[in-house]
Amino acid sequence: MLLIKCPYCGVRDQTEFRCGGEASRARPDHPEHISDPDWAQYLFYRENPKGLLRERWVHRYGCGQWFIVSRDTVTHDILDSLPMGDLPPKGRDAP
Amino acid sequence: MQSYSAISLLRHALGGHRRWPPAWRSPVPKRHYDVVIVGAGGHGLATAYYLANRYGIRDVAVLEKGWLGGGNSGRNTQVCRSNYFYPESAAFYEHSLQLFESLSADLNFNIMFSPRGNLELSHGLEELEINRRWANAMTLNGIDSELLDREDIRRMVPILDLDCRFPIVGGFVQHRAGIARHDAVAWAYARAASASGVDIVQGCEVTGFESDDGRIRAVHTNQGSIGGDRFALCVAGNSSALAAQAGLQLPIESIALQAMVTEPIKPVLHTVIGSAVIHCYVSQSDRGEIVIGGGADPFHSYAQRGVLPTTRDNAAAVRELIPSFGRLRVMRQWAGVCDIAPDSSPVVGRTAIENLYVSTGWGTGGFKAIPAGGDTLAWTIAHAEPHPLLRPFSLDRFETGQLVDEGAAAGVAH
Ligand SMILES: Cc1cc2nc3c(=O)[nH]c(=O)nc-3n(C[C@H](O)[C@H](O)[C@H](O)COP(=O)(O)OP(=O)(O)OC[C@H]3O[C@@H](n4cnc5c(N)ncnc54)[C@H](O)[C@@H]3O)c2cc1C
Ligand SMILES: [Zn+2]
Numbered sequence: 051m052l053l054i055k056c057p058y059c060g061v062r063d064q065t066e067f068r069c070g071g072e073a074s075r076a077r078p079d080h081p082e083h084i085s086d087p088d089w090a091q092y093l094f095y096r097e098n099p100k101g102l103l104r105e106r107w108v109h110r111y112g113c114g115q116w117f118i119v120s121r122d123t124v125t126h127d128i129l130d131s132l133p134m135g136d137l138p139p140k141g142r143d144a145p
Numbered sequence: 146m147q148s149y150s151a152i153s154l155l156r157h158a159l160g161g162h163r164r165w166p167p168a169w170r171s172p173v174p175k176r177h178y179d180v181v182i183v184g185a186g187g188h189g190l191a192t193a194y195y196l197a198n199r200y201g202i203r204d205v206a207v208l209e210k211g212w213l214g215g216g217n218s219g220r221n222t223q224v225c226r227s228n229y230f231y232p233e234s235a236a237f238y239e240h241s242l243q244l245f246e247s248l249s250a251d252l253n254f255n256i257m258f259s260p261r262g263n264l265e266l267s268h269g270l271e272e273l274e275i276n277r278r279w280a281n282a283m284t285l286n287g288i289d290s291e292l293l294d295r296e297d298i299r300r301m302v303p304i305l306d307l308d309c310r311f312p313i314v315g316g317f318v319q320h321r322a323g324i325a326r327h328d329a330v331a332w333a334y335a336r337a338a339s340a341s342g343v344d345i346v347q348g349c350e351v352t353g354f355e356s357d358d359g360r361i362r363a364v365h366t367n368q369g370s371i372g373g374d375r376f377a378l379c380v381a382g383n384s385s386a387l388a389a390q391a392g393l394q395l396p397i398e399s400i401a402l403q404a405m406v407t408e409p410i411k412p413v414l415h416t417v418i419g420s421a422v423i424h425c426y427v428s429q430s431d432r433g434e435i436v437i438g439g440g441a442d443p444f445h446s447y448a449q450r451g452v453l454p455t456t457r458d459n460a461a462a463v464r465e466l467i468p469s470f471g472r473l474r475v476m477r478q479w480a481g482v483c484d485i486a487p488d489s490s491p492v493v494g495r496t497a498i499e500n501l502y503v504s505t506g507w508g509t510g511g512f513k514a515i516p517a518g519g520d521t522l523a524w525t526i527a528h529a530e531p532h533p534l535l536r537p538f539s540l541d542r543f544e545t546g547q548l549v550d551e552g553a554a555a556g557v558a559h
Contacts, residue, residue: 051453052444065454069444071398090543094396094487098385100447123399124447 055131056109057117070106072096073118100124106134146340149253168332169339174346174371178206180526181364181373183351183387185209187218187327187512188504189379190334190345191519192526194252197341199520200527205343206373208366210350214331217381218512220449220481222404222438224417224426225513226263226322227288230279233537233549234490235286237517240534244516245325254333256325257431261416263322264293264301266466268311268422280317292317304413309465311422324417324428330515354391360500361391375526377502382447382482384505393496395505396487396543401442402509403451403480405460407473409433418466425462427470435470437463441483441509451480483508487543489552493522494531494539502526506538 052064078084078092097103103123108116120129147153147166157165180196182189185207196202207213225245227238249256267273276292283290294315295307307313339345346368353365354376363372380387382399414429425439439459442452456478464471485508486492492506504522507514521532531539537549 063454064443064452071445086544086546090396091394094543095394096385096396096398097389097394098398098445100383100386100399103445105445121444123445126446126448 052126052128054107054119054128056112056115057131057133058113058115059109062109062112066109066111067107068110070108070116072098073104073106102129107131146253146336149255168336169345172344172346174206174208174344174349174366174368176370177372178344179204179373180206180375180377181371182207182377182379183364184216184379184381184383185213185331185335185345185347186216186379186381187214187331187334187515188381188507188518188522189377190214190331190338191515192377192379192504192522193343193345193519194334194338194341195520195523196526197338197343200523202523202527203342205338206371207338207343207345208349208351208364208371209345209347212347213335213345214328217481217483217507218331218515219328220404220479221327221512222426222428222436223324223327223430223512224263224322224428225258225325226319226417227513228263228265228279228283228290228319228322229286229551230282231549231551232286234551235283235288237521237534237538238513239286239288240520241514241517242321244520245513246321248325248330248333248516252333252337254329254336256329256333258323258325259431260321260323261428262318262320263417263419264298264316264318266298266313266316266418266420266422268309268313268420270314272422273315276315276317283319288319289321290317290319302414302416302418304467304469305418306466306468309423318416322417324430326431327512330512334515334519351387352390356391356498359498361498375500375502377504377522377526379504379522381484381505381507381511384484384503386447388496388503391498391501393498393501395503396492396540397484397505398445399447399482400444400485401446401448401451401480402438402483403442403455403459403478404436404438405456405475405478406430406434406436407470408476410435410473414467420462420466423462423465425459425466427463427466434476435463435473439463441485442480447482449480449482451478485509488548488550490549491518491538492540493518493535494525495529496540503540
């Protein structure tokens, strides 16, 4: 069981939340102008890191807010939870 | 290779079973091979076996970081079936099921294939309609399926509670489906491959690649660098991490799938049962244990253990179907890291790197695929073009949009 900190409600059981996948994905601004490989890259390809992962979670059975969790995919340790929008730009290391 | 038979058993019995030779060699790796396969799970081992025995490529190594068969191939719930919805999947998994049917004889190793039937339950008229569509699709694909009503199911599995929370109104069965001993499948391929000259190197972890001109030249391992002409990654949940070392990204996510067994009891369950609505599948092993599987953990993970809420949900689901199992004690619970593709179908064949092949995306259902996965990947490597059965499962489907969306077609348990 993970204990996840919602930035708005505090620490709660994993079962109150739902995982929304990798946070680093950004929808291309003009999908109609990009190539099929680029579109496939956005839709289907994933970093799927072994180690630190920043992912979106939603407090589904709580406040309903989306936020960003930094979690280790091997140890399941949670390093921090940040409100949406506070994601450090890609490439910059987590605190 | 020492042949296994009633006579050899008798002969060794006279010697107190002290002189059985090891089932496979444990060689020191050479510096170079025609084909280097990473991962000695069922897929890596079967690929090596078919390369050596069907396609004439005997200079093959299989490198395994742990022990052979210690990954998902030794952690699964053993279900073998070909009851898939789409023609592409049906053709592939039917090839696999047919190979399973003669595998014990072909490999001279009892893999304990037991075609005891796979029963999918319908918990309501809407689901019965969907399942009827599924069963009819199978018939169109030339695969055996039989629709059942409530009375048929009551006769077939008397211990089911048909009036559970979502009452069972019918279902369908594939009689030729069943289970096989998972370890035995890995061991059988390992033994036969080793006897054909394949070097299986255990305790050999691949940590990186050496490449130039867009080709891989060698892999770095804890036993030195090992060169090769062609390379295949058969590393299940570790596919993304290893492919990243070769500069390749994959449409794969790693997720832990767990299972558990209860204490052994006398035979009460003679078939495999799956339920998409209650989300579980259950069978009884030859040792009498009740084998329980269900939903995967709800987040990405590279840890070979499952989280408790999922264990509880899966146990609760089986208890709902068969209340008497609620009195059994759970003996073991474990998990494996599965390689899930967006359409829940395998991703096998060539990559952007000319001499690098992948066998991944087997997800939560690749045990049943081991014979066909090995055969068709070996063919693909030998011919440098996709085997016809694998063409629909190439990486390029994510660009063309020609997905084989079995996840959407059939819901649970791939
Ligand atoms: C709990 C559970 C239940 C399942 N139930 C079923 C079922 O009922 N029916 C079904 O069809 N399928 C089932 N599956 C799925 C099935 O087990 C897998 O799809 C299948 O075993 C995959 O085989 P593989 O050879 O690709 O992978 P694995 O058997 O996992 O083999 C991969 C190997 O690669 C090795 N490896 C990884 N990284 C490296 C490296 N860097 N260097 C060297 N070696 C490396 C690993 O140690 C491992 O031995 C289940 C899976 C799980 C976890
Ligand atoms: Zn909240």
